[in-house]
Amino acid sequence: MVANSEKLKAETKGLSFYYGNVQALKDIRLPLTEKEVTALIGPSGCGKTTLLRCFNRMHDLYPHNKYEGEITIFPDNINIVDRGIDPLDIRMRIGMVFQKPNPFPKSIYENIAFGLRVRGVRKKTILDEQIEKSLTRAALWEETKDRLQESAFNLSGGQQQRLCIARALATGPEMLLFDEPTSALDPIATSKIEDLIVGLKEEVTMLIVTHNMQQAARISDWTGFMMLGELIEFDKTDKIFTNPAKKLTESYITGRFG
Amino acid sequence: MTRATKDKIIEWGITLIALTSVISFLGIAVVLFAQGLPAFNFVGLWDFLTGRGWHPTHVYEPEFGILPLIMGTLWVAAGALIITVPFGVGAAIYISEVARPAVKDVIKPIIELLNSVPSVVMGFIGLLILAPAVMNLFNLPVGLTIFTASVMLALLYMPYVVSIAEDALNAIPMSLREASYAVGANKMETITKVVLPAAFPGVSTAVILGGGQMIGETMIVLMVAGGAAMVPTSFFEPARPMTATIAAEMGETVVGGDHYHALFAIGIVLFVITLILFILVNLIEKKFRREKLW
Amino acid sequence: MVKARAIKEILLLNILRLSAIAIMLSFFIILYFLAVEGLKVLSISFLIERPRAGMTEGGIMPALLGTFYLTLGAIIVAFPLAVFTAIYMTEYAYTQSKTMQAVRIAVNTLAGVPSVVYGLFGFAVFVKVFGFGVSILAGSLTIAILLLPILIRATQEALFAVPNSFREASFAVGATKWQTIRMVVLPASAPGILTGVILSISRAAGETAPIMFTAVTFFTIALPDSIFSEVMALPYHIYGLMTEGAVPEKQVPIAYGTALVLVLLVLSLSLTAIIIRIRLRKQKKW
Ligand SMILES: Nc1ncnc2c1ncn2[C@@H]1O[C@H](COP(=O)(O)OP(=O)(O)O)[C@@H](O)[C@H]1O
Ligand SMILES: [Mg+2]
Numbered sequence: 001m002v003a004n005s006e007k008l009k010a011e012t013k014g015l016s017f018y019y020g021n022v023q024a025l026k027d028i029r030l031p032l033t034e035k036e037v038t039a040l041i042g043p044s045g046c047g048k049t050t051l052l053r054c055f056n057r058m059h060d061l062y063p064h065n066k067y068e069g070e071i072t073i074f075p076d077n078i079n080i081v082d083r084g085i086d087p088l089d090i091r092m093r094i095g096m097v098f099q100k101p102n103p104f105p106k107s108i109y110e111n112i113a114f115g116l117r118v119r120g121v122r123k124k125t126i127l128d129e130q131i132e133k134s135l136t137r138a139a140l141w142e143e144t145k146d147r148l149q150e151s152a153f154n155l156s157g158g159q160q161q162r163l164c165i166a167r168a169l170a171t172g173p174e175m176l177l178f179d180e181p182t183s184a185l186d187p188i189a190t191s192k193i194e195d196l197i198v199g200l201k202e203e204v205t206m207l208i209v210t211h212n213m214q215q216a217a218r219i220s221d222w223t224g225f226m227m228l229g230e231l232i233e234f235d236k237t238d239k240i241f242t243n244p245a246k247k248l249t250e251s252y253i254t255g256r257f258g
Numbered sequence: 259m260t261r262a263t264k265d266k267i268i269e270w271g272i273t274l275i276a277l278t279s280v281i282s283f284l285g286i287a288v289v290l291f292a293q294g295l296p297a298f299n300f301v302g303l304w305d306f307l308t309g310r311g312w313h314p315t316h317v318y319e320p321e322f323g324i325l326p327l328i329m330g331t332l333w334v335a336a337g338a339l340i341i342t343v344p345f346g347v348g349a350a351i352y353i354s355e356v357a358r359p360a361v362k363d364v365i366k367p368i369i370e371l372l373n374s375v376p377s378v379v380m381g382f383i384g385l386l387i388l389a390p391a392v393m394n395l396f397n398l399p400v401g402l403t404i405f406t407a408s409v410m411l412a413l414l415y416m417p418y419v420v421s422i423a424e425d426a427l428n429a430i431p432m433s434l435r436e437a438s439y440a441v442g443a444n445k446m447e448t449i450t451k452v453v454l455p456a457a458f459p460g461v462s463t464a465v466i467l468g469g470g471q472m473i474g475e476t477m478i479v480l481m482v483a484g485g486a487a488m489v490p491t492s493f494f495e496p497a498r499p500m501t502a503t504i505a506a507e508m509g510e511t512v513v514g515g516d517h518y519h520a521l522f523a524i525g526i527v528l529f530v531i532t533l534i535l536f537i538l539v540n541l542i543e544k545k546f547r548r549e550k551l552w
Numbered sequence: 553m554v555k556a557r558a559i560k561e562i563l564l565l566n567i568l569r570l571s572a573i574a575i576m577l578s579f580f581i582i583l584y585f586l587a588v589e590g591l592k593v594l595s596i597s598f599l600i601e602r603p604r605a606g607m608t609e610g611g612i613m614p615a616l617l618g619t620f621y622l623t624l625g626a627i628i629v630a631f632p633l634a635v636f637t638a639i640y641m642t643e644y645a646y647t648q649s650k651t652m653q654a655v656r657i658a659v660n661t662l663a664g665v666p667s668v669v670y671g672l673f674g675f676a677v678f679v680k681v682f683g684f685g686v687s688i689l690a691g692s693l694t695i696a697i698l699l700l701p702i703l704i705r706a707t708q709e710a711l712f713a714v715p716n717s718f719r720e721a722s723f724a725v726g727a728t729k730w731q732t733i734r735m736v737v738l739p740a741s742a743p744g745i746l747t748g749v750i751l752s753i754s755r756a757a758g759e760t761a762p763i764m765f766t767a768v769t770f771f772t773i774a775l776p777d778s779i780f781s782e783v784m785a786l787p788y789h790i791y792g793l794m795t796e797g798a799v800p801e802k803q804v805p806i807a808y809g810t811a812l813v814l815v816l817l818v819l820s821l822s823l824t825a826i827i828i829r830i831r832l833r834k835q836k837k838w
Contacts (some may be wrong), residue, residue, distance in 0.1 A: 058720065058723070058724065061719075061723060063648075086262050088726060091724060092726040095724065098724075100717065102717035104718060104721065104740075106739070106741050114722070114735065115725035115726060117735070118722075118725060119726065155825070164721070167721075168724070170725075261728050261731075265728040265729050265730050269729065272644060272646065275632075275636040275637060275640070275643075276636065276655050277654075277655070278633050278700070279633075279637055279659050279700055279701070280654050281656055282658070282662060283658035283661055283662055284658075284696050285673065285677065286662075286665065286670075286673045286697075289672070289673050290669070290672065299734075326703050341707030344571065345571040348568050348572070349572040351568050352569055352572040353572065356565055356569065357569075365576065367823075367826050368576050368681060369576065370822065370826060371822055371826070372576075373822075374754050374755070374818050374819060374821070374822040375582065375758075375818070376758025376760070376815070376818060377758070377760065378788075378790050378817055379758070379759065379787075379811050381592060381791070382790050382791075382807065382811050383582050383585060383811075386585075405719060409588060413578055416578075420575070421778070428655070443559050444557065446564045446565065447561075452566075468786065470664050474667065474669070476666065476667060476668040476760070477760050477787075480791075481791065481795075501666055501668045504669075504671075504672065505761055505764055508671070509764070522676075525672045528665075528668075532664045532666070532669075536661050
């Protein structure tokens, strides 16, 4: 079931996670293939978000959270969730896009410049260049090039989400995490974001949580099905949606529950 | 230096600054006790608290009994609460349950502006406007009475009580009101039988906190309570609350003298009252938070 | 039966309305008396002249200046302490940590300590132990401590209003905690903090008890020339005019004028804060 032949960008092994005493992830083994999209599906509350947020150590922001096991990132073979690893270093390499678009209350320009400024980039020429590049990659440049100094809140919901993607891209991440990025958007905005994700495969490895099975089928190469904190099945997306190995997976994708 | 180390150093710095409040709090306690405890070398704690004579500057037989001052404080604060509670809670209910949003947008800023009138101005108005009126209205020899001080105090702290009580009412979920309307209750019944009981802990916190502020208020009682150090027997007598005593006499004492220490000892009493009220409010919150069902 | 119920309801609602009206009315009555009597003496020269003839003539310039210095000093000291304390409480501390609990208890108790007790503390510590004497410095420090809990709470409220999604977005692109606070949280909460500062200034300007034995004098010809000077102050001037001196019929009008000036000052500050807050609510997009 594991992708042997492909080149891995990251892999979790025996990953468990606890909110205080409550175990939210149980012994997860999930490989992420480089420059491909892996989707996580499963009923609400099964731990998709929790798993996603382990990859950039978001859980470290709140007290009493505990990781067990490992997430190895390649090529350097570092365990992301090792206590000795600074979450800052991880977040410098792995970007994230949230469920609800969350631009900063700043201009479009400053939203994208943020990650660079945080890294100490001061030079206007570099900032300008990176901002154009990221907005272009996020398919937002044409719409915003004349209004970069406007507040990001003036953008529509779909544009805001693409801005958030541009913000994450600006710092050149090796990996991008998406947590139901289209759940707050209309179908047209959703399809734009989906196209964008497919296009980004050339450059980054992506892990995307989605509530929407058609979406997973449309854009992902690999799919993991989760339930009650466990990864029930993981395989090529075609395989999961046409011929799943597990009964549970089949009932879920045929809509018998969830 | 890495960003992470720098961040840690900043965190320590900020934590250190946060300790200023703790230091101030402890500092106040230490200073009050250091300067106030020596008073108990010349007057016993019990005599201090229950003595009926306050003649700290008497040349031959100074007396340091603060019962009249404590009672003065309590009478004035009680009088003010009797006025504030119905009006303040009533206004809070009106704002949160009855008023249309447009009306609310007018009332709330006005009440908030009232909140910023300095206490010395309230004392001043009490002295020049209310006191003569009280004197004539009730046929008293002087208008500077507990009643006068209570009215001005009530006015000063009205906005405070209104806003905390309103917060308590706003915290009641809409669903509770809807449930009441759904079984056919009208607005009055919903307010008196559902909203007020549910908001009771919050409203009583508002009343206690308001009472605490009244006990500690100085300028109004200094200017309009009349200043007589006697245990009051009615609202139309003058009184000398603890805060007024400190404010009036501190300027004239000899630093380090008996009177000086006695004034700090009064400070201890005020401080202890503050602590007791603080604990009380916390107990109420704890008790009701546990019972809260929504 | 049904009718009685309806009548009762109307009655109650009107009683509630009346209590709100009564409170507002009393506010306007106070303003009315201050305006009518105060306007009789208010003039430019009243604001820029020094008192004359043993406080029975002239203006209130030294008191205005004194209040300005005291308030300014108090805010300069209290503002950074309060903002960082609030940042500690909302952004850094875990609610269960011992330090956090100590800070929270201290802040909440300080908020209830009577202002005259702050005066005692200021006198014993700043005037006597530190040897600042009765001075702007001692008075400012005393007011600063009194302002701490007020400003801390206002700042905390402003910080709480910043949605957590902003913080997470910032961390997710690799910002440190301090960068997140400095570049995201503080800018987003600045207007709210500003409102709190303005309200504190208005509070500081009106305080009398804490400065009575630490900073003010009823009468001084000299204008303050250093932070160690004792000063006149508007609130204390009102009190002094009513309790000292021998010519009440000349002092009372001056006191009315002073009270009007103080109230106008304080109300315009509060009004500014209220307007900023209303604007803020309307603009808010998150
Ligand atoms: N901060 C938290 N503290 C405690 N439990 C949490 C927290 N966040 C999520 N959970 C629990 O962890 C489980 C997984 O949640 P989540 O990862 O958000 O699910 P999903 O994203 O698949 O809907 C749920 O049972 C949820 O209640
Ligand atoms: Mg989720």
